[in-house]
Amino acid sequence: MQLHELVNTFGQDLRRRYGERVHKLTLHGGFSCPNRDGTIGRGGCTFCNVASFTDEKVQVQSIQEQLQDRAKEIKRASKYLAYFQAYTSTYAEVQLLKNMYEQALSGADIVGLCVGTRPDCVSDDVFALLAGYVNQGYEVWLELGLQSANNDTLKRINRGHDFEVYADIAAKARSLGIKVCTHLILGLPKEGRSDNLATLDAVLEAGTDGIKLHGLHIVEGSTLARAWKAGKIDLLSLEEYVSIASEMIQKTPAHIVYHRVSSSARRPTLLAPLWCENRWLPMTEIGRQLDKSGSQGILIGDSFIPD
Numbered sequence: 355m356q357l358h359e360l361v362n363t364f365g366q367d368l369r370r371r372y373g374e375r376v377h378k379l380t381l382h383g384g385f386s387c388p389n390r391d392g393t394i395g396r397g398g399c400t401f402c403n404v405a406s407f408t409d410e411k412v413q414v415q416s417i418q419e420q421l422q423d424r425a426k427e428i429k430r431a432s433k434y435l436a437y438f439q440a441y442t443s444t445y446a447e448v449q450l451l452k453n454m455y456e457q458a459l460s461g462a463d464i465v466g467l468c469v470g471t472r473p474d475c476v477s478d479d480v481f482a483l484l485a486g487y488v489n490q491g492y493e494v495w496l497e498l499g500l501q502s503a504n505n506d507t508l509k510r511i512n513r514g515h516d517f518e519v520y521a522d523i524a525a526k527a528r529s530l531g532i533k534v535c536t537h538l539i540l541g542l543p544k545e546g547r548s549d550n551l552a553t554l555d556a557v558l559e560a561g562t563d564g565i566k567l568h569g570l571h572i573v574e575g576s577t578l579a580r581a582w583k584a585g586k587i588d589l590l591s592l593e594e595y596v597s598i599a600s601e602m603i604q605k606t607p608a609h610i611v612y613h614r615v616s617s618s619a620r621r622p623t624l625l626a627p628l629w630c631e632n633r634w635l636p637m638t639e640i641g642r643q644l645d646k647s648g649s650q651g652i653l654i655g656d657s658f659i660p661d
């Protein structure tokens with residue numbers, strides 16, 4: 355069986371709701387991050403080197419130029435979500451955010467926005483702006499980096515916020531009709547399967563609409579890269595990642611949408627583990643594992659049933 359027959363994937367969820375394929379267009383707003391510029395912290399989260407997941411040259415392009423550059427992707431579907439992914443995409447004056455988001459929403463066939471940010475960077479003005487788009491009929495997702503619900507881990511990885519801030523912001527967003535997608539990392543230093551499962555429980559208890567899973571990977575330029583080069587970091591094998599991610603999916607209610615079950619990065623920025631280089635490998639293996647042992651929700655009696 356394919357992954358979307360075992361997991362409530364975002365692609366299938368969109369197709370079900372819109373009756374056709376909806377493609378996510380990644381845009382770069384040229385934002386900074388308060389955990390890098392000294393406002394909240396310096397040096398950023400220990401795993402982060404944003405150059406590993408975005409093309410830096412688009413920072414100088416306008417939103418329209420970026421939309422034009424995505425022309426090839428645009429041909430792959432007839433409806434799109436504009437996705438502000440890099441750094442902290444709510445970290446600017448609200449008027450600037452408004453201009454940027456509305457340039458994106460004015461693009462052809464854009465049905466909504468996905469905005470990636472930190473839980474401590476969503477002001478009341480930003481909430482009002484995003485809720486306004488919801489009220490106009492747009493789909494709006496707030497993608498919140500949490501990574502772990504364990505406050506000791508959050509300190510260790512220099513997140514600069516705790517779980518309680520995340521829980522408050524997630525609840526507020528959902529009360530305004532803004533959907534929440536929670537980003538989690540498996541394999542963080544000093545965390546194991548039980549920590550990842552405890553994080554899932556806490557996130558479900560706080561309430562979320564979507565989850566993105568990533569395995570910890572070491573990228574050049576990050577704080578963790580130095581520790582890894584000194585032999586101080588153990589990383590999950592592909593088998594371990596697949597096993598933990600599969601169990602988390604099986605403990606997730608069927609209505610929650612998995613935006614991603616693994617992430618990838620490219621060498622030379624990616625240092626380890628090298629299985630992260632292959633975008634499809636972990637997805638295929640998670641699909642195999644779930645095919646054998648049961649689909650999303652099965653361990654809580656809420657098995658996902660595909661259309």
Ligand code: SF4
Nearest residue numbers: 387389398399402441
């Ligand atoms: S992971 Fe996000 S919040 Fe952390 S330093 Fe990088 S851009 Fe900033």
